[in-house]
Amino acid sequence: MSEFDLDDLLSPAAVQDPYGFFGTLREQAPVHFNERYRSWILTRYDDISAAFKDPRFSSDRITPFLTQKQEEVRASGLADTFDVLADWLVFKDPPDHTRLRKLVHRAFSPRAVQQMSERVERIAGELLDELPPEGEIDLIREFAYPLPAIVIAEMLGVPPSDRELFKRWSDDISALVFGGLEDPGRHERAAAGMLELVNYLSDLIQRYSVEPEDNLISALVRAQEEGDSLSPEEVVATCTLLLFGGHETTTNLIGNGLLALMQHPSQMALLRRSPDALRGAIEEFLRFDGPAKAVVRAVREDVEVDAHKLRAGDRVFLIPASGNRDPRIFANPDELDVTRNAAQHLGFGLGIHYCLGAPLARLEGSIAIRQVLQRLPYLELVGDDLDWQPVLLSRGLSELPVTYRSVEATR
């Protein structure tokens, strides 16, 4: 008998331990129809990997939703929010996806991102400079949360004075996209946040189209003007996507990675001795407890998976959190081993929607974790009562209370 109610994807037990929950599903019913969520759930590595690469699993889960629930959406006051979301390239299939992705992928190529490293080092350093020499802090709030927000805002061209506004809007919209429970005001906040963000970005786009600078918004505006068939709405939507996609996911990579190290002190010691090992360690953090718990697809035409018939229109959850712990692929999958080769993990997806920001996430993750290890010795978790966000798609902590002593204080 299992300790989990396999129908409830967001029971406290499943939120606390998604690996136990989805692992049970993977070994008992790897292709499972969840009645409560009216969705298929794929939990084996091979099935997830195949679905990521199969165009019959569509990423456009907004259009069918809008068509089916048109009246509900209009009545909810979220119509404008969904109009913007519908232009996000993560929700697009080719050829729109190809066109949009092509315009931004160069800015996020490994080489382009490498040029960001000094900037990321500086921002991380400044955040750590602001901490007291020793004591107890929430590492999410003081470090893992602001770092990627500042990085992506700077890349886009948001003036430093507007950063706080940006962080708030990002929060409000993420509550909708990641499907939080027990948060009755989330629809209203998402709608308001999206509206404010769109207005703000429209002003910024206007400004950079008159006086271009060396930033992403200027580059998008230039692409639009050079006739790359990008509509003004798509420029705004792409900016909101980059802001949003570059933020909370990276926060969770940093937070979950540092948590894993605090829970495995010998591996933290290893990375302190050999910081070069961080490159590989980041892949292991993405595999072991990565930010992407689940990914949604819509079946576009009937497809068979392991003798189950998935019909056009069905919804599917692909579970990287389970594929990344599949013993058929990874030896001792439930053990953290920062020295293993974890490159095959599904943390960034696979196929045409493979995370555009992967090179940036890797860079930010390794710089952030290295700086914390260097500058906050004797880092320890406070208590063991972890507060995981009760959401379906992402895996992240609400807070990460730690104690530390600074280098200076230990002299």
Added chain:
Amino acid sequence: MNDQVRIMVDRELCVGSASCVASAPQRFVLDEGLSSAITPTATLDDDLRDAAEGCPVMAITLLDVKTGEGVW
């Protein structure tokens, strides 16, 4: 100008993002979900360079046909 390069795709590294297909559709296709060069050699142009440079996992290598040196 007429630089011929050998196009090498490391299919172990490739994640099938199809960035290269978007940049240079005349040079790359997805084959069983992974990138594959349509012809083993080609003239180096901006599209091909974009494709190699834009690959999120650096799976594409371009070698000068004459000298064998890596141009990307």
